[in-house]
Amino acid sequence: MGSGSKWSIGRNGAAARAPGYHPDAMTSVHLIHPGYVRDGGSRVGSSITLIRDGDALIVADPGLVANRGLILDPLAALGVVAEAVTHVFLSHHHPDHTVNIALFPNAEVVDFWARYRDDQWLDHGGDGWRMTPGTQLWLTPGHSEEDATLVVEADDGVYALTHLWWFPDRTPAIDPLAPDQDLLDFHRKRVLEAADIVIPGHGEAFRTRG
DSSP states (O other), X not given: OOSSOOEEEOTXXXXXXXXXXXXXXXXXXXXXXXXXXXXXXXXXXXXXXXXXXXXXXXXEXXXXXSSTHHHHHHHHHTTOOGGGOOEEEOSXXXXXXXXXXXXXXXXXXXXXXXXXXXXXXXXXXXXXXXXXXXXXXXXXXXXXTTOEEEEEXXXXXXXXXXXXXXXXXXXXXXXXXXXXXXXXXXHHHHHHHHOSEEEOSSSXXXXXXX
């Protein structure tokens, strides 16, 4: 999908033009901190991602890192200061994915439920809602009851930022924290049908096909 045309992925995976998208805007995805689980789970890092979508700068899952420079330095290398970030997306509420939200003082925080800015608790459109013209929120409970996936229609393909999978090898197949494995599997199938590239909760991106 690098032709310059932008498309939205509907709930059934069908493509449709994204309303309000400017054709000359660029959408890119940068995995700035591939997550991990080490030492039997006593050391955990979140997969943290920067998304540029036109004028929007989105940081996804700014959670646990060995030091905060591992978030701020890669952003600086991409020309982004923390104060310029417009949105923070949370895939779910576990602290290993949320603990560094406050690094981004001007960002609107978005989770499965709502949008939060300063002291405002604001509604959003739920499943399929466009956070920005090139990004879409999907409600994907499974790893937790509060899980969401950010689908990004980037210039080089459709990305899914999600904790439906922990690691790039798609393990563990049975999520030990999932309250409903069948529901998790349903949403895994839904995401795999739509996305070209998945960024899992803890690790490098993986391609869904080929």
